[in-house]
C-alpha cells in the first residue's frame with residue numbers, strides 16, 4: 001500500500017479507501033452475509049487499507065464497526081456521513097447532532113475521523129453551511145469527530161456547483177467529488193481549488209456501473225453517439241474502450257478507470273466499492289500501478305473531456321429513519 005496526507009487534516013491515509021456504499025455495500029447490496037462483509041473489510045486491512053468510508057444511509061456502519069474492532073483505533077481512519085442532503089435536506093441542528101451520536105453508536109467508536117454532510121445539493125448548501133455546520137462544529141469541540149467534510153450529489157450537481165462554494169468556505173477539511181474517464185470536469189472546476197486550499201479529497205464514481213458493466217458502457221456510448229457527443233465508431237465497436245487494454249497499457253477497462261483517477265493531481269484517496277475479495281485485490285493492484293500511458297490519457301481527454309454527468313447512477317438506498325431529535 002502507499003500512503004498520503006489527506007490535505008490539511010494532516011492525517012496519513014492509504015491512497016485506496018474502501019467504500020462501504022454504492023451498489024455493493026461491502027457485498028450486503030448483492031446478497032452476501034454480514035460475516036462475508038466483515039471478512040472483506042479484514043482483507044482490505046490485511047492489504048494495508050486504512051481509510052473506510054460509510055454513511056448512515058448505507059446501513060453498513062455497524063458491520064464496519066464490528067470488522068475493525070480488532071485494530072487499534074488510531075491505525076484506521078473512519079469516515080461516515082450524516083443523514084442529510086438528498087434524504088433530509090432540511091434537517092434541524094438537533095437532528096444532525098442526534099444523527100452524529102447514532103453513527104458513533106453504530107460504529108461503536110469514541111470518535112469519527114471525518115464526519116461528512118452527505119450528498120448536499122447546491123440549493124441545500126446555505127442550510128448546511130449556516131445551520132447544520134455550526135451545530136456540528138460545537139460537537140467537534142467535544143471530541144466527537146476530528147474533521148468536518150461534505151460530499152456532493154454527483155448525479156444532481158454535475159457541474160460541482162456546491163463544491164465550488166464549499167471549498168472556498170474554509171470549514172470543510174475534506175470533500176468527496178465525482179470524477180472518472182467520462183466525467184472529467186472536476187479537473188478544471190474542483191481540483192485547482194482543493195489544491196489551493198489544501199482540502200482533502202476523496203474520489204468517488206471511479207468505476208461504478210459504467211465501467212464495470214460492458215452493456216452499460218455500450219448503451220451509454222450509443223446514446224452519446226446519437227447525440228453527436230462522441231464519434232460514431234465508438235457506438236459501433238463491441239469493445240469501445242479496448243484501445244486502452246494493450247501491452248504497456250491497462251490490463252482491463254476497470255484497471256484503466258482506477259488508474260485514470262488515481263494519478264489525477266488533487267486526488268488524495270480513491271474510494272473503491274466492492275463486495276468481492278478478488279475484485280478488492282485487483283482494484284488495489286490497479287490503484288498502485290503507474291499512470292496510464294500519456295497517449296491514452298490524451299485520447300481520453302480528447303474523446304471525453306467535454307462530457308458532463310455521464311455514468312453517475314445512484315442506488316436506491318433506503319435511508320435509515322431520522323434519529324429522534
Ligand SMILES: NC(=O)c1ccc[n+]([C@@H]2O[C@H](COP(=O)([O-])OP(=O)(O)OC[C@H]3O[C@@H](n4cnc5c(N)ncnc54)[C@H](OP(=O)(O)O)[C@@H]3O)[C@@H](O)[C@H]2O)c1
Nearest residue numbers: 019020021022024151204206207208212272273274275279
Ligand atoms: N454522494 C456520496 O457521498 C457518494 C456517492 C457515491 C459513492 N460514494 C462513496 O464512494 C464509494 C465508491 O463508490 P462505488 O461503490 O460506486 O465504487 P466504484 O469502485 O466506482 O464501483 C464499484 C462497482 O464496480 C464493481 N466492481 C468493482 N471492482 C470491480 C472489478 N475489479 N471487477 C468487476 N466489477 C467491479 C462493484 O461490484 P462488485 O461488488 O461485484 O465488485 C460495484 O458495482 C462508495 O462505496 C461510497 O463510500 C459516496
